[in-house]
Amino acid sequence: MTTAAAFAKPVRSVGGFFAMSLDTFVAMFKPPFAWREFILQAWFVARVSIVPTLMLAIPFTVLLVFTFNILLVEFGAADFSGTGAAIGTVTQIGPIVTVLVVAGAGATAMCADLGARTIREELDALRVMGINPIQALVVPRVLAATLVALMLASSVVVVGIAGGFLFSVFLQHVTPGAFVAGLTLITGPVDVVICLVKATLFGLAAGLIACYKGISVGGGPAGVGNAVNETVVFTFIALNVINLLVTAVGVQVTT
Numbered sequence: 587m588t589t590a591a592a593f594a595k596p597v598r599s600v601g602g603f604f605a606m607s608l609d610t611f612v613a614m615f616k617p618p619f620a621w622r623e624f625i626l627q628a629w630f631v632a633r634v635s636i637v638p639t640l641m642l643a644i645p646f647t648v649l650l651v652f653t654f655n656i657l658l659v660e661f662g663a664a665d666f667s668g669t670g671a672a673i674g675t676v677t678q679i680g681p682i683v684t685v686l687v688v689a690g691a692g693a694t695a696m697c698a699d700l701g702a703r704t705i706r707e708e709l710d711a712l713r714v715m716g717i718n719p720i721q722a723l724v725v726p727r728v729l730a731a732t733l734v735a736l737m738l739a740s741s742v743v744v745v746g747i748a749g750g751f752l753f754s755v756f757l758q759h760v761t762p763g764a765f766v767a768g769l770t771l772i773t774g775p776v777d778v779v780i781c782l783v784k785a786t787l788f789g790l791a792a793g794l795i796a797c798y799k800g801i802s803v804g805g806g807p808a809g810v811g812n813a814v815n816e817t818v819v820f821t822f823i824a825l826n827v828i829n830l831l832v833t834a835v836g837v838q839v840t841t
Contacts, residue, residue, distance in 0.1 A: 607794050628729075630692070631688065631695075667750075668766060677780070696796040731790070731792050731796070732786055788824075799820075800813060
C-alpha cells in the first residue's frame with residue numbers, strides 16, 4: 587500500500603461516517619418512521635445494559651465516596667460526604683458508566699447485526715426494493731441507543747447516590763441527615779442537565795459509530811469481528827472527546 591493510499595483510507599472513513607451521520611439526521615424527520623424496529627432495538631439495548639450498568643454504578647460510587655471520605659475525615663468534615671458523592675456521580679460516573687456498558691454491550695450487538703446483514707447483501711436487497719437502509723435500520727438503532735443511554739444515566743445517578751449513602755452511613759458512620767443535606771450543596775439542576783446532555787451525546791455517538799462500522803464492513807465474517815472491535819475502541823475515544831468538551835462547557839456555564 588502506497589503512502590497516498592494509506593493516508594486516503596482513514597480520510598474516506600471519516601468522510602463516510604459524517605455522510606452517514608448527515609443522512610441519518612435527515613432521515614429522522616422523514617416519514618415513515620420504523621417504530622417497530624425502534625421499540626425492539628430500545629428494548630434489546632436496555633435489556634442487555636441495565637443490569638451491568640447498575641452493577642458498575644455501585645462500586646464506582648462507593649470507591650469515590652470511600653476515597654473522598656478519608657480526606658474529609660482528616661479535615662474533620664465528614665458531613666460533606668454527600669457533596670462529593672453527588673458531584674462525582676452526577677458529573678462523571680453517571681454518564682461514563684452508562685456509555686461504557688452501552689458501547690460494550692448494545693453498540694457491539696448493533697454493529698454485529700448490521701455487519702452480518704451487509705455481508706449477506708441484505709442492505710443491497712433493501713435498496714433494490716426501494717427501501718432506504720438508513721431510514722429502516724440505522725435511524726431506529728441510533729435513536730434507541732440515545733434514548734436508552736439517557737434513561738440509564740438517570741438510573742445510575744439514583745442508584746449510585748443510594749449506594750454511596752448506604753456505604754457512608756453504615757460503614758463510615760456519616761450522619762444520614764448531613765449526607766442528604768450535602769447533596770445539593772454544590773450540585774444543582776444545571777449539573778443534572780449537563781449530565782443528561784452528556785449521556786445523550788454518548789448514546790448518539792455510540793449508535794452512529796456502531797451503525798457506520800456495521801454498514802461499511804467488508805472482508806466477510808472476519809471483517810464483522812474487526813468492525814465490532816473497532817466500534818468499542820472508536821466509541822471510547824469519542825467518549826473521552828465528548829466528555830472533555832461538554833465538561834469544559836459545563837464548567838464555564840456553572841461558574
